[in-house]
Amino acid sequence: MTHPGLVICEYCDSVYRRSALGDDEIARCGRCRAVLYRASRLDLDHLLALTLAAAIVFVIANVAPVIRIAVSGMHNEANLLQSIAALSHGSGLVVGLVAAATLFVVPLLQIVLLGWVLVFARARRRAPGFAFAMRWLHRIRPWSMTEVFLLGVLVAIVKLSGMLSVIAGPGTYATLILTGLITLIAKRDVRTLWDRLPADETVEFGE
Amino acid sequence: MTSAPRAAQLGLVGCHTCGLVSAVGQAQCPRCGARLHPRKPDSLARSWAFLVAALILYIPSNVLPVMYTSMLGRGETSTIVHGVVEFWKSGAWDIALLIFIASVAVPSTKFLVLATLLVSARRQSSWARLQRARLYRFIELIGYWSMLDVVVVALVCALVQFHLLGTAEPRAGIVFFGLVVVLTMFAAMSFDPRLIWDGDEE
Numbered sequence: 001m002t003h004p005g006l007v008i009c010e011y012c013d014s015v016y017r018r019s020a021l022g023d024d025e026i027a028r029c030g031r032c033r034a035v036l037y038r039a040s041r042l043d044l045d046h047l048l049a050l051t052l053a054a055a056i057v058f059v060i061a062n063v064a065p066v067i068r069i070a071v072s073g074m075h076n077e078a079n080l081l082q083s084i085a086a087l088s089h090g091s092g093l094v095v096g097l098v099a100a101a102t103l104f105v106v107p108l109l110q111i112v113l114l115g116w117v118l119v120f121a122r123a124r125r126r127a128p129g130f131a132f133a134m135r136w137l138h139r140i141r142p143w144s145m146t147e148v149f150l151l152g153v154l155v156a157i158v159k160l161s162g163m164l165s166v167i168a169g170p171g172t173y174a175t176l177i178l179t180g181l182i183t184l185i186a187k188r189d190v191r192t193l194w195d196r197l198p199a200d201e202t203v204e205f206g207e
Numbered sequence: 208m209t210s211a212p213r214a215a216q217l218g219l220v221g222c223h224t225c226g227l228v229s230a231v232g233q234a235q236c237p238r239c240g241a242r243l244h245p246r247k248p249d250s251l252a253r254s255w256a257f258l259v260a261a262l263i264l265y266i267p268s269n270v271l272p273v274m275y276t277s278m279l280g281r282g283e284t285s286t287i288v289h290g291v292v293e294f295w296k297s298g299a300w301d302i303a304l305l306i307f308i309a310s311v312a313v314p315s316t317k318f319l320v321l322a323t324l325l326v327s328a329r330r331q332s333s334w335a336r337l338q339r340a341r342l343y344r345f346i347e348l349i350g351y352w353s354m355l356d357v358v359v360v361a362l363v364c365a366l367v368q369f370h371l372l373g374t375a376e377p378r379a380g381i382v383f384f385g386l387v388v389v390l391t392m393f394a395a396m397s398f399d400p401r402l403i404w405d406g407d408e409e
Contacts, residue, residue: 002237006228008221011340012404013245014211015219015228030211031404032340069366071373078365086365087357092377095385099357131239138224142347142392145354151305152358158302159294159363163278191226194238 004195007036038189044196047185048118054181055111061146061178062104066153066171071164079171080104080149102145107178110144110186113137117193126197137190144186147179213404220245250399251329257394258321261387265314268383274360276367276375284378287311287356309355310384317391320346321398328402336403343400350395353388357381 007018009029021027021039029036042050065077078086080103088096113133120127127133153172160166214220220231224241236243247253272284285293287310294303320342327334360381367375 001230003219003228003230006219007226008214008219008228010221010223010226011344011400012407013214013221013401014404015214015217016211031407032337032400034340034344067362067366071369074369074372076366076368078362083358083361083365086368087361087377087381089364089377091379092382095357095377095382096361098385098389099354099361102351102354103358135224135239135241142351142396145351148352148354149358151352152355152362155302155305155355155359156362156366158299159359160366162297162299194225194227199238 009034009036037192040189040192042184044118044121048115048122050181050185051111051115051118054178054185055115057174057178057181058107058111061171061174064171064174065169066175067157067160068167068169069160069164077169079169080175102143103149106140106144107146107182109140110137110182114186114190121193121197124197126199130197134190134194137186141186141190144182146175146182150175150179213407215245223247246401247397247399250397250402251325253397254321254325254394257390257397258318258325261314261390261394262318264383264387264390265318268380268387271380271383272378273356273380273384274363274375275378276363276373278373280371286380287384290356306356306359309352313349313353314387314391317346317350317395321391321394324398324403328398331406333406336407339403340400343395343398343403346395350392351388353391354385357385357388 005018007016008014009016009032011034012029012032014029014031016027016029016036018037019027021037023039023041026038027036028034062080065079066083068075068077084096084099084104087099113136117127117130117133120130150172153168153175157166157168218231219228220243221228222236222239222241222243225236225239227236227238229237229243231245233243235241269287272286273290275282275284277283291303291307291311294300294306324339324343327339360377364375364377367373
């Protein structure tokens with residue numbers, strides 16, 4: 001038996017009855033003060049539009065150079081994927097894989113899975129493999145680190161500017177926008193899609 | 208503090224994956240198919256294991272060099288702390304502080320906080336429950352920023368490739384450091400913050 005009208009605090013197991021929230025209101029747990037759920041101004045169309053934008057910006061952020069350097073007439077530039085490759089040389093392979101997962105694979109999966117779910121959500125139905133996609137969106141969320149890459153780019157620019165001439169490339173600006181978009185679409189409350197899209201006969205567990 | 212009942216008192220269980228509330232007794236969440244359990248399985252043992260493993264790897268990650276740089280034929284290796292000192296000396300105290308927080312302060316804080324949470328949860332202590340709950344959410348929020356140094360090393364190594372004039376390569380320290388960050392994240396995820404409040408109903 002299930003109780004869709006109830007909500008359980010995931011940090012302390014307190015049980016509450018759900019109530020409707022006004023704009024920008026946040027429901028907090030009375031016992032541990034954690035966020036239970038929050039009102040979202042973004043409807044499904046907004047989310048889909050932002051996800052498509054994120055997909056385009058993701059490509060730019062990965063292909064375009066993030067930093068260009070020059071010294072004594074020579075110059076060089078690097079993008080995200082080249083940086084991961086440089087880290088993966090020899091004994092660095094393990095940490096290279098961690099970087100590849102957190103900076104490339106996880107953000108890509110977030111965009112793809114969310115895009116898949118939202119395209120079907122526009123037709124008010126759950127996508128094939130909806131449960132699978134939603135479980136994985138929840139599971140990989142803590143491992144999405146685009147914002148850490150952005151801060152790392154800024155630190156690297158300062159670090160290198162002591163000895164070389166350094167400029168931020170278009171990849172840096174794309175990363176900045178991507179950080180904002182991923183925060184909006186996939187950082188919090190992806191789970192509300194469960195409630196926004198009621199089950200029908202197309203639901204499957206995908207396991 | 209609050210009169211809200213807890214799930215176990217009502218015979219309810221919340222799905223850890225999709226959040227749906229259902230009655231105890233089912234193996235799988237009827238909505239998303241994830242395994243249902245009132246508490247994360249073996250929370251304390253798993254969390255301790257990840258934490259101890261992270262603590263062991265934290266030593267080589269600080270002792271071993273994270274990067275090798277050569278400029279005009281003169282090569283040198285640098286550790287994480289060395290990098291902070293270099294920034295400080297060159298006058299970039301703000302960047303020095305940033306790297307110090309991400310690479311030294313955040314991992315150390317995570318070790319101390321998680322150990323405190325694990326010990327107090329095992330003893331079912333009623334001490335400072337609200338503060339401990341906030342501490343847990345705090346380390347959950349800041350934990351992954353430690354990956355900063357990994358990103359900086361990756362970028363510098365990708366960019367500084369001028370053969371004789373200057374090159375940069377990653378060294379073993381950064382591998383250990385990356386693993387420390389991953390292990391402390393697993394340690395925090397394995398800990399079940401609901402344990403902090405067990406015994407609060409009485």
